[in-house]
Amino acid sequence: MSSLPPIADTSVVSAPAAAHTHEPPATGRGLAMTAILLAVSLASLDTAIANTALPQMALDLKTTPSASVWIVNAYQLAMVATLLPFASLGERIGHKRVFMSGVAVFLVASLLCALSPTLGFLAGARVLQGVGAAAVMSVNIALIRFLYPAHQLGRGVGLNALIVGISFAIGPTLASLVLAFGSWPWLFLINVPTALLALAFSRRNLPDTPRSAHKPDMIAALLNVATFALLIFALSQSAQRADWRLTLTCFVGALAFGWALIHRERGHRAPMLPVDLLRLPAFALSTLTAICAFATQGLGLVSLPFYFENVLHRSPIETGFLMTPWPFFVAAIAPLAGRLSDRYPPGALGAIGLAMLSAGMGLLAIMPEHVQLWDIGWRMALCGLGFGFFQSPNLKAFMHSAPPERSGGASGMVGTSRLLGQATGAALVALALGLAGAQGSLWALAWGAAFSGAGCLASGLRLVRRQA
Numbered sequence: 001m002s003s004l005p006p007i008a009d010t011s012v013v014s015a016p017a018a019a020h021t022h023e024p025p026a027t028g029r030g031l032a033m034t035a036i037l038l039a040v041s042l043a044s045l046d047t048a049i050a051n052t053a054l055p056q057m058a059l060d061l062k063t064t065p066s067a068s069v070w071i072v073n074a075y076q077l078a079m080v081a082t083l084l085p086f087a088s089l090g091e092r093i094g095h096k097r098v099f100m101s102g103v104a105v106f107l108v109a110s111l112l113c114a115l116s117p118t119l120g121f122l123a124g125a126r127v128l129q130g131v132g133a134a135a136v137m138s139v140n141i142a143l144i145r146f147l148y149p150a151h152q153l154g155r156g157v158g159l160n161a162l163i164v165g166i167s168f169a170i171g172p173t174l175a176s177l178v179l180a181f182g183s184w185p186w187l188f189l190i191n192v193p194t195a196l197l198a199l200a201f202s203r204r205n206l207p208d209t210p211r212s213a214h215k216p217d218m219i220a221a222l223l224n225v226a227t228f229a230l231l232i233f234a235l236s237q238s239a240q241r242a243d244w245r246l247t248l249t250c251f252v253g254a255l256a257f258g259w260a261l262i263h264r265e266r267g268h269r270a271p272m273l274p275v276d277l278l279r280l281p282a283f284a285l286s287t288l289t290a291i292c293a294f295a296t297q298g299l300g301l302v303s304l305p306f307y308f309e310n311v312l313h314r315s316p317i318e319t320g321f322l323m324t325p326w327p328f329f330v331a332a333i334a335p336l337a338g339r340l341s342d343r344y345p346p347g348a349l350g351a352i353g354l355a356m357l358s359a360g361m362g363l364l365a366i367m368p369e370h371v372q373l374w375d376i377g378w379r380m381a382l383c384g385l386g387f388g389f390f391q392s393p394n395l396k397a398f399m400h401s402a403p404p405e406r407s408g409g410a411s412g413m414v415g416t417s418r419l420l421g422q423a424t425g426a427a428l429v430a431l432a433l434g435l436a437g438a439q440g441s442l443w444a445l446a447w448g449a450a451f452s453g454a455g456c457l458a459s460g461l462r463l464v465r466r467q468a
Contacts, residue, residue: 028205029147029148029205031201031204031205032143032147032201032202032205032206032207033144033147033156033159034201035197035198035199035200035201035202035205035206036099036140036143036144036160036206037159037160037163038194038195038197038198038201039099039102039103039106039136039140039195039198039202040136040137040140040160040163040164040167041163041166041167041194042103042106042133042136042191042194042195042198043106043133043136043137044163044164044167044168044171045167045170045171045174045191046075046129046133046191049171049172049174049175049178049187050071050072050075050126050187053175053179053184053187054068054069054071054072055068056179056183056184057071057122057184060183060184061116061118061119061122063119067119068119070119070123071119071122071123071126072126073233073236074123074124074126074127074130075126075127075129075130075133076130076232076236076419076423077127077130077229077232077233078126078127078128078129078130078131078134079130079131079133079134079137079415079419080134080228080229080231080232080415080416080419080420080423081134081224081225081226081228081229081232082130082131082134082135082138082225083134083137083138083228083412083415083416083419084138084224084228084272084273084274084409084412084413084416085221085224085225085272086098086102086134086135086138086139086412087138087139087142087272087408087409087411087412087413088216088221088270088272088408088409088412089216089408090138090139090142090209090408090411091211091212091214091270091405091406091407091408091409092211092212092214092215092216093211094208094209094211095139095142095143095146095206095209095407095408095411096143096202096206096207096208096209098135098138098139099135099136099139099140099143099202099206100199100202100203100206101135102131102132102133102134102135102136102138102139103132103135103136103195103198103199103202104132104195104199105128105129105131105132105135106129106132106133106136106191106195107132107191107192107195107196107199108128108132109125109126109128109129109131109132110129110188110189110191110192110195111188111189111192112125112128113125113126113129113185113188114185114186114188114189115185116185134415137415138408138411138412138415139408139411139412140160140411141157141160141395141398141399141407141410141411141414142209142399142407142408142410142411143206143207143209144156144157144160144399145399145404145407145411146207146209146404146407147207150400151342152342153342153396153399153400154337154338154339154340154341154342154392154393154396155335155338155339155342156338157338157341157392157395157396157399158334158335158336158337158338158339158341158392159334159335159338160392160395161330161334161335161337161338161388161391161392161395162331162334162335165327165328165330165331165332165334165388166327166331168327168330169324169327169328169330169331172320175187178190209407210404210405212270212405214268214269214270217264217265217268217272219264220261220264220265220271220272221272223257223258223260223261223264224261224272224273226253226254226257227254227257227258227261227273228254228416230250230251230253230254230257231250231251231254231258231420232419232420232423233250234247234250234251234254235423235424235426235427236423236426236427237250238427238430238431258273261273262275270405270406270409271409272409274402274406274409274410274412274413276406276409277401277402277406277409277410277413280401280402281462282397282401282462283398283401283402283410283413285347285458285459285461285462286394286397286398286401286462287398287413287417288455288458289350289354289390289394289397289455289458289459289462290394290398290414290417290418290421290455291417291420291421291424291455292354292421292451292452292454292455292458293354293357293387293390293391293394293421293451293452293455294417294418294419294420294421294422294425295421295422295424295425295428295448295451296354296357296358296361296387296421296425296448296449296451296452296455297387297421297422297425298421298422298423298424298425298426298428298429299361299425299426299428299429299444299445299447299448299451300326300361300364300383300425300444300445300448301323301326302425302426302429302444303429303432303433303440303441303444303445303448304319304322304323304364304441304445305319305323306429306433306438306440306441307364307441307442307445308322308323308376310438310441311369311438311439311441311442312367312369312371312376313369318373322373322376322377322380323380324380325377325378325380325381325384326380326381326383326384326387327384328381328384329381329383329384329385329388330384330385330387330388330391331388332384332385332388333384333385333388333389334388334391334392335392337349337353337388337389337390337391337392337393338392338393338396340393341392341393341396341397342396345462345463346393346394346396346397346459346462347393347397347459347460347461347462347463348459348460348463349389349390349393350389350390350393350394350397350455350456350459350462351456351457351459351460351463352389353385353386353387353388353389353390353391353393354386354390354452354453354455354456354459355386355452355453355456356382356383356385356386356389357382357383357386357387357390357452358386358449358450358452358453358456359382359386359449360379360380360382360383360386361383361445361446361448361449361452362445362446362449363379363382364376364379364380364383364445365442365445365446365449367379386452390455390459394459395414397462398410398411398413398414399411425448425451428444428447429441429444432444432447
């Protein structure tokens with residue numbers, strides 16, 4: 001599974017940040033990007049295909065549907081809990097080593113998933129798979145930064161966004177095709193050749209990035225794991241309307257461990273939770289923009305199936321087709337948005353994209369009950385275009401608002417903000433459905449429009465900071 005979204009956009013970029021010189025020749029860059037994109041597609045596809053196969057897995061493993069959700073939750077918890085520690089480790093030992101180790105762990109974990117005899121074994125293997133995916137996703141954007149010169153970085157992050165969009169778009173279809181001809185273990189076995197190719201291309205072509213002198217802090221890593229694992233678990237429990245006392249305890253625990261983490265790393269030159277980067281206005285605004293945008297994505301993609309089937313009375317097959325325009329247009333626009341971000345301020349492009357996303361969510365929320373398929377389709381396309389137009393420029397803004405030596409921390413925060421936003425959106429959908437039944441999906445769409453509107457403002461504020 002998964003899940004995870006400022007060069008000329010900030011006045012705080014130091015001179016060294018604007019001119020790194022570690023990019024390889026064009027041929028090596030192509031093979032290095034192939035390795036990165038293959039690994040990113042693995043992590044993204046496993047986020048999309050596991051949900052589709054849950055009913056079959058629950059049946060074969062003789063467990064309940066509610067218990068089978070842990071096949072997804074275990075991956076998410078492991079991924080979000082270890083993203084920042086791996087990003088910090090990448091700065092210490094090199095992003096290439098962390099990336100290749102992550103691909104290798106993902107490969108072994110995929111084999112274990114395919115061989116799992118019980119739910120507990122599969123959940124444990126999914127934890128290991130999530131750890132491997134976190135290692136990959138914590139440093140992929142950092143590696144891309146060292147592959148491209150500053151004026152072409154938008155192309156690199158645009159390709160990354162393209163692959164993520166395609167993976168999410170084809171994930172359910174691929175899972176259905178595999179299950180039509182084989183059993184669910186093949187969903188994990190198909191990862192093996194792709195992971196082997198990624199490792200083969202990585203060894204000679206990925207750049208050896210500069211390394212920092214700070215020593216790994218295991219206590220800080222454990223505090224980080226506890227903070228984010230408890231936070232995501234609490235959001236998941238609230239989404240499933242579990243006992244409020246357990247949910248509240250987890251939230252309080254996340255706050256306590258988070259405070260302890262910040263206190264321990266006070267004054268550290270490269271803290272694991274990158275509070276040093278969050279003090280930079282451009283980076284903080286990029287983080288806020290990403291959380292708002294991915295919360296909108298979570299609100300939209302989780303609530304829309306309920307909206308289409310329970311409010312608009314569409315069939316499950318129609319719902320599947322109606323969901324397609326969003327990820328399709330994200331993938332289609334991402335490379336163009338990346339190239340545009342090499343010429344125009346990412347703050348402006350992000351604001352335009354999130355304004356489109358907000359308009360699309362609002363237009364979906366106010367549709368009449370008897371609406372033509374075309375009218376649904378173009379609104380979904382508008383959401384996809386808006387999200388795709390935001391994503392690549394915001395990735396570029398993330399990386400260029402941080403100094404090169406903190407590329408790992410910035411890359412880790414990209415994935416963390418994505419997962420936090422998606423988990424928040426999913427939890428709010430559950431709240432809306434619990435409060436208003438099927439009509440709660442309309443609430444969720446309206447809340448999504450509000451979140452993307454807030455993200456639009458946050459992105460626009462980066463232009464104000466730039467001119468100040």
